[in-house]
Amino acid sequence: MTKSQVVLITGVADYWGARVAARLTRVPEVRVLGIDSNAPRQKIEGMDFIQTDIRNPLLVALLKAEQVDTVCHLTFNERRRKSESDFDLNVMGTMKVFGACREAGVRKIVLKSSTDVYGAHPDNPAFLPETWPLRGSKQYGYTRYRIEVEEFAQGFSKQFADELVVTTLRLANIVGPTAVTPMTKLLSQPVTPTLLGFNPLMQLLHEDDAVEALVHAILEDVPGVFNIGADDYLPLLRLLRMVRNVDVPIVHPLAYWGVAMLRGTPLKPEAYLPLALDYLRYRWVGDTQKMAAEFGMELKYTAVDTIEEFIKLKKGPPRARRFLEADYLRQIIDYRQQQRERMNDE
Amino acid sequence: MSEQTTTTTKQLCQGLTKADKPCRNYALADDTYCHLHQTTPSAETTHHPNGQHDLGTPIPLEQELTPEEMFRHRLQEEVVELVQRLNTLTPSFVPPPFRPEAILGYTEKLVTGLPRHQATDILQRANQIIREDAFDPETWQGLWYLINYNVQYQLDIIKRRFAGDYEVDEWGLDLEFVNAIMPFLNFMYRYYFRTSVTGFEHIPDYTRGLVVCNHSGQLPFDGGMVMTAIYQDHPSQRLLRSLYASWFPTVPFISSFLEKGGQVMACVENGTRLLEQDQLVGVFPEGYKGVGKLFKDRYKLARFGRGGFIKMALNTGAPIIPTAIVGAEETYISVYKSDLLARVTGFPYFPISLRFPWLGLLGFIPLPTKWFIDFGEPIPTDHYPTGSADNMVLVSQLTNQTRNIIQEMINDRLAQRRSVFFG
Numbered sequence: 145m146t147k148s149q150v151v152l153i154t155g156v157a158d159y160w161g162a163r164v165a166a167r168l169t170r171v172p173e174v175r176v177l178g179i180d181s182n183a184p185r186q187k188i189e190g191m192d193f194i195q196t197d198i199r200n201p202l203l204v205a206l207l208k209a210e211q212v213d214t215v216c217h218l219t220f221n222e223r224r225r226k227s228e229s230d231f232d233l234n235v236m237g238t239m240k241v242f243g244a245c246r247e248a249g250v251r252k253i254v255l256k257s258s259t260d261v262y263g264a265h266p267d268n269p270a271f272l273p274e275t276w277p278l279r280g281s282k283q284y285g286y287t288r289y290r291i292e293v294e295e296f297a298q299g300f301s302k303q304f305a306d307e308l309v310v311t312t313l314r315l316a317n318i319v320g321p322t323a324v325t326p327m328t329k330l331l332s333q334p335v336t337p338t339l340l341g342f343n344p345l346m347q348l349l350h351e352d353d354a355v356e357a358l359v360h361a362i363l364e365d366v367p368g369v370f371n372i373g374a375d376d377y378l379p380l381l382r383l384l385r386m387v388r389n390v391d392v393p394i395v396h397p398l399a400y401w402g403v404a405m406l407r408g409t410p411l412k413p414e415a416y417l418p419l420a421l422d423y424l425r426y427r428w429v430g431d432t433q434k435m436a437a438e439f440g441m442e443l444k445y446t447a448v449d450t451i452e453e454f455i456k457l458k459k460g461p462p463r464a465r466r467f468l469e470a471d472y473l474r475q476i477i478d479y480r481q482q483q484r485e486r487m488n489d490e
Numbered sequence: 491m492s493e494q495t496t497t498t499t500k501q502l503c504q505g506l507t508k509a510d511k512p513c514r515n516y517a518l519a520d521d522t523y524c525h526l527h528q529t530t531p532s533a534e535t536t537h538h539p540n541g542q543h544d545l546g547t548p549i550p551l552e553q554e555l556t557p558e559e560m561f562r563h564r565l566q567e568e569v570v571e572l573v574q575r576l577n578t579l580t581p582s583f584v585p586p587p588f589r590p591e592a593i594l595g596y597t598e599k600l601v602t603g604l605p606r607h608q609a610t611d612i613l614q615r616a617n618q619i620i621r622e623d624a625f626d627p628e629t630w631q632g633l634w635y636l637i638n639y640n641v642q643y644q645l646d647i648i649k650r651r652f653a654g655d656y657e658v659d660e661w662g663l664d665l666e667f668v669n670a671i672m673p674f675l676n677f678m679y680r681y682y683f684r685t686s687v688t689g690f691e692h693i694p695d696y697t698r699g700l701v702v703c704n705h706s707g708q709l710p711f712d713g714g715m716v717m718t719a720i721y722q723d724h725p726s727q728r729l730l731r732s733l734y735a736s737w738f739p740t741v742p743f744i745s746s747f748l749e750k751g752g753q754v755m756a757c758v759e760n761g762t763r764l765l766e767q768d769q770l771v772g773v774f775p776e777g778y779k780g781v782g783k784l785f786k787d788r789y790k791l792a793r794f795g796r797g798g799f800i801k802m803a804l805n806t807g808a809p810i811i812p813t814a815i816v817g818a819e820e821t822y823i824s825v826y827k828s829d830l831l832a833r834v835t836g837f838p839y840f841p842i843s844l845r846f847p848w849l850g851l852l853g854f855i856p857l858p859t860k861w862f863i864d865f866g867e868p869i870p871t872d873h874y875p876t877g878s879a880d881n882m883v884l885v886s887q888l889t890n891q892t893r894n895i896i897q898e899m900i901n902d903r904l905a906q907r908r909s910v911f912f913g
Binding site: 266267268269270271273339340341342343345375376377378379381382383384385386395396426427 | 652653654655656658660661662736737738739740741742743744745746749754755757759760763
């Protein structure tokens, strides 16, 4: 780790950017710069915030002027619907950031991705290695754009391997009390449609571990693609039953047909399906052997711990009564106290 | 029972258990101790109007106890606790009366098929039992509580599983599920196919191994039988992780059924990883071509895939255990494969057999042929240098070698076999 490393984080107005920036400001050797087109809702102490868009042509000049040596690219619109503006921000934006980094002589780029780029297929190996082709479902915008971003990033890192270190983290389903991801949306809704007779294993990752992994990739040089996920896997139905969701099994041809037919109508079938149907049908678990061998970081939470914490803080009694219960507030107070202590330790 | 609960508010017993914890039983009426911790049994406890239990005089705790007595005492305590738990669960429950005579009549009906002297012997014994034990209401109470306890236990398992409290391994194996379906597989293995197995000594006890079998019989019963044979009759009772084709994960229920049963989708990555974990892996390299064989082609091995199983073995140095299964070919007599129906239904092949689809679901019942499973001499692969898996010449050579060995084993067994149904 170099002294006075300058790290630029994109997308600091969003959840992940804010979390990573807040965590990095506690590392004394690092100067943190944050950019986003919107201002962050909460001021992050110790971070230089510059309000600009990642697609701004003068980004090269900014990188050069601030002598940035690491860029953590977190700007990504995680929306189900495909739209031209999302494409422009997610895909074209990434290309522009990567291009600017090379122009400005940035040493390292860290990219956040997800294991959903592998796609759920019946012929997937039980543990998908990082070298597996990206065959994610093109049905939802976020997966589609993520695959395009990844394909560009892989080509880019191969082409300029001697100039730049590119680390891509394919994070498993992130679950946690504060993050909003497709998986937490799926677990938070009271009723979940499932496919009758299918029960794939799900790989989970705690939100704190996700942040730690990104920070680890920023501070240490670990070039390449890594699957990041907990080592214990939970069957989907077990997961839903643990969080006391009601699962509504639907015969799979009917489900596919229904989603195709009702798309665009006011019924909005996608609203109940934060993950595309294939992802509830087949297995898509990333192989974490490379993470254990080369990444050099250990995860703090197992999948079961993650879910138990999620249940404690997010589920519990029904919404209306929940906020009246003393236990509920007590748990939040304890949790915040723990977080504060952990911060002080570090 | 109901009178008891309504008359006085119940108080907990003041006594201490063996573990020095407060007793959780309710105190008796007009007393501070339950009937376990009472030093002198009162007259009330020995007589219950509703046929309530009287489990004998408890032994006072202060006395020196022999280990045997201690054990009996603890058992009594447990039974009482169980009974009380059941009583609290179903407070208004009174066991229905039993009629031992009806059971005797039923036994009489059952033994009519037996030879006369045997039948009289059984009936005499049954009479004796019923006269001595069956008219004793405590026997029936005990039985009833046992049944109740069993039902409660099973319900607890189902409730626990519905609450999401069960474990699977990283491949999706659920041992509770395996043990739940094992009785069926065991029945098919022992009594339906009357499988006789040779060569268990060739299967390693703890280390990795690749069991390569021939595939046949339209429905893949052979995989289940090989698995059952090793799980039930091999000394180390290993669970064979068979690899299945990528069509099965697309079928509802079958996909989760196979996954929970410890089976894994077939590809070189999965097989290699399983073998690296020192598991016992089963493969059927013939695939659909083998299992969907026509009756006229029986026991002629089809092409052995693309040699993926050899690559797994070479990657990990696992010994290849050639295995011949004889008897599975005759379970269904397939005369024709319909491409059109296969395309319409989406199945990998659609057999037209003598019974299917004419007899509907009846066509799914396999014929009760006599099965033989022979595990052969292992072929070692650990002496090849690393990277041999990329040597396609070696891979195809080993594939053919394995195939020829299995074909020979099948031919040997067929030459010995006299009858399809009786072996």
